Amino acid sequence: MNVMTTMTPAEQALGLTLPNRREEEWKWTDLRRFVERPYGAVVPADRKAVERLLAQSPFAGLKGPRLVIANGVVDEKLSRLAGVKLAKGAAAVAHEDVLLSLNNKLGVAGATLTFEGAVDQPVVIVFVTTGENSAVASRLHLDVAEGASASVIEVHLGEGAYLHNPVVSASIGKGARLDRVKVEQEASSAQHLSHLIATLGANAILNDFTLTAGAALSRQNVNVDFTGKGSNLRVNGSYLLTDSQHADTRLIVDHKVPHCTSRELFKCVMAEKARGVFQGKVIVRPDAQKTDGKQSSHALLLSETAEFDAKPELEIYADDVICGHGTTCGDLDHDHLFYLRSRGIPEAEARSLLVQAFLAEAIEAVENEQVREVLTEMIVERLV
Amino acid sequence: MFLAFQYPIEIPGVATMQFLKVAANAQRKARGEKEYTVPEFMKHVRAKAEALNINQDMLKRAVNVGFSGGEKKRAEILQMAVLEPSLCVLDETDSGLDIDAMRVVADGVNALRSPDRAMIVITHYQRLLDYIVPDKVHVLSDGKIVKSGPKELALELEEKGYANFVGQAA
Numbered sequence: 001m002n003v004m005t006t007m008t009p010a011e012q013a014l015g016l017t018l019p020n021r022r023e024e025e026w027k028w029t030d031l032r033r034f035v036e037r038p039y040g041a042v043v044p045a046d047r048k049a050v051e052r053l054l055a056q057s058p059f060a061g062l063k064g065p066r067l068v069i070a071n072g073v074v075d076e077k078l079s080r081l082a083g084v085k086l087a088k089g090a091a092a093v094a095h096e097d098v099l100l101s102l103n104n105k106l107g108v109a110g111a112t113l114t115f116e117g118a119v120d121q122p123v124v125i126v127f128v129t130t131g132e133n134s135a136v137a138s139r140l141h142l143d144v145a146e147g148a149s150a151s152v153i154e155v156h157l158g159e160g161a162y163l164h165n166p167v168v169s170a171s172i173g174k175g176a177r178l179d180r181v182k183v184e185q186e187a188s189s190a191q192h193l194s195h196l197i198a199t200l201g202a203n204a205i206l207n208d209f210t211l212t213a214g215a216a217l218s219r220q221n222v223n224v225d226f227t228g229k230g231s232n233l234r235v236n237g238s239y240l241l242t243d244s245q246h247a248d249t250r251l252i253v254d255h256k257v258p259h260c261t262s263r264e265l266f267k268c269v270m271a272e273k274a275r276g277v278f279q280g281k282v283i284v285r286p287d288a289q290k291t292d293g294k295q296s297s298h299a300l301l302l303s304e305t306a307e308f309d310a311k312p313e314l315e316i317y318a319d320d321v322i323c324g325h326g327t328t329c330g331d332l333d334h335d336h337l338f339y340l341r342s343r344g345i346p347e348a349e350a351r352s353l354l355v356q357a358f359l360a361e362a363i364e365a366v367e368n369e370q371v372r373e374v375l376t377e378m379i380v381e382r383l384v
Numbered sequence: 385m386f387l388a389f390q391y392p393i394e395i396p397g398v399a400t401m402q403f404l405k406v407a408a409n410a411q412r413k414a415r416g417e418k419e420y421t422v423p424e425f426m427k428h429v430r431a432k433a434e435a436l437n438i439n440q441d442m443l444k445r446a447v448n449v450g451f452s453g454g455e456k457k458r459a460e461i462l463q464m465a466v467l468e469p470s471l472c473v474l475d476e477t478d479s480g481l482d483i484d485a486m487r488v489v490a491d492g493v494n495a496l497r498s499p500d501r502a503m504i505v506i507t508h509y510q511r512l513l514d515y516i517v518p519d520k521v522h523v524l525s526d527g528k529i530v531k532s533g534p535k536e537l538a539l540e541l542e543e544k545g546y547a548n549f550v551g552q553a554a
Contacts, residue, residue, distance in 0.1 A: 110520050277421025336393065336395045339392070339393050339395065339447075340395070340398075340403070340407075342387055342389075343386075343403075343407040343416065343463060343467065344407055344408075344410045344411045344467065345399075345406055345407050345410050346410060349406060349410065353398055353402075353403070353406060354395070354397075354398070356397070356398075356400040357395065357396065357446070358397060360397045361397065
């Protein structure tokens with residue numbers, strides 16, 4: 001039994017105990033130490049700041065539907081909801097997790113987006129958070145009906161030293177497809193503690209890509225459960241971290257049923273004193289025969305003080321499966337750099353080209369060309 | 385200045401076209417010229433690529449990745465043609481080329497010959513020099529030029545070998 005230790009002022013303010021590094025999953029991200037501010041109550045979002053941030057959003061140029069969630073609350077005035085089925089509230093999810101508990105504790109009504117039929121245009125969902133010392137929870141449920149296909153782009157922006165705890169759940173019905181792109185570009189002193197819980201029905205597809213570029217601390221929990229045969233999952237991610245940013249992704253893919261395929265590819269770039277962590281676990285339950293799972297994480301360290309920690313895990317209880325994982329870590333290839341420079345490309349530009357090339361493989365999974373271009377531009381801008 | 389490598393390296397993830405554009409614009413910037421716009425540049429490269437038998441597909445692929453020996457050498461000459469350097473050094477460009485590929489590469493090099501451009505072609509064999517006819521031949525041994533002469537010197541070397549010169553340098 002755990003001996004109750006004294007709660008830190010931050011824990012007292014949030015009303016729950018935070019995990020520390022003695023817990024396996026939090027080994028590299030000691031939340032108890034990271035979250036040290038006694039975050040106060042949420043204040044309404046600063047309207048001017050929200051509008052300014054929206055204009056700066058990398059996807060501001062996309063004209064389609066947009067859902068704006070400012071400090072956890074849907075802002076209908078700033079949203080463009082024509083043709084979008086939006087309802088108040090979000091169904092509870094059945095996973096035990098501290099980030100979910102935090103979400104419940106902070107209390108937020110949430111919203112549900114329902115997709116029926118084939119939706120071509122991506123829905124841009126902008127989470128804007130503003131305020132000093134506030135702990136903000138957001139809650140969104142994506143319901144992709146049987147046979148439907150949907151595409152969402154989640155953007156996280158903000159201003160101030162806040163904690164943002166978004167929980168997104170997705171239920172992807174039989175034969176349905178969801179393409180999701182997440183861009184985490186929170187304010188530089190913010191803390192981003194998110195959780196994605198996705199459930200795939202039979203013959204469903206989830207194609208997911210996350211770019212982690214903002215926040216001082218970013219912890220992203222992802223759970224994907226296969227509940228029907230013949231489904232396909234791709235979860236890709238890129239980190240672009242610098243200074244003393246810290247990003248940790250803990251991904252659990254649970255193959256509960258046979259004949260499903262899962263692919264995870266993370267490409268992480270860390271400069272200065274940044275630290276990237278990737279913890280990926282693939283569980284193959286006894287019934288999940290003919291599972292095909294592959295996971296890999298690759299890191300590019302641009303300085304001597306940058307760090308990457310990877311913990312790939314396979315937990316296989318079935319005997320007729322193909323599963324593998326791999327991890328690499330290195331710096332830029334000097335021969336590549338020399339070749340580019342021999343063609344008159346200045347060093348900084350050559351390095352930027354090589355970093356883009358490194359990340360490109362993970363971004364390739366994004367099928368919408370326009371979205372892929374925006375992501376690439378964002379990366380180029382950040383590298384200059 | 386441009387150095388055509390004997391063994392051009394592969395750079396996964398960097399598309400040839402993108403690489404050429406960044407390099408060409410870096411050159412133009414350095415020379416104080418206006419940078420190419422995308423359509424201008426596409427036109428500029430396409431014409432040169434066609435002459436070297438390089439198709440659009442190759443331009444879309446990552447730099448030298450999965451290229452055959454001949455394709456790599458042609459890609460090197462394309463880079464040279466696009467970047468328009470004033471001094472070119474071709475380091476054993478003939479190694480690993482069959483006769484047809486050598487002709488394509490040589491035609492590419494010859495098309496770039498001009499009074500404003502110097503080229504140093506490094507080779508061990510006369511073969512390449514049948515296609516790229518040199519103005520002058522220098523024999524390099526142990527880091528020193530031990531003999532210079534007209535193009536006939538290369539033919540003489542082909543006949544008698546290098547043995548005479550190796551002694552001299554020592």
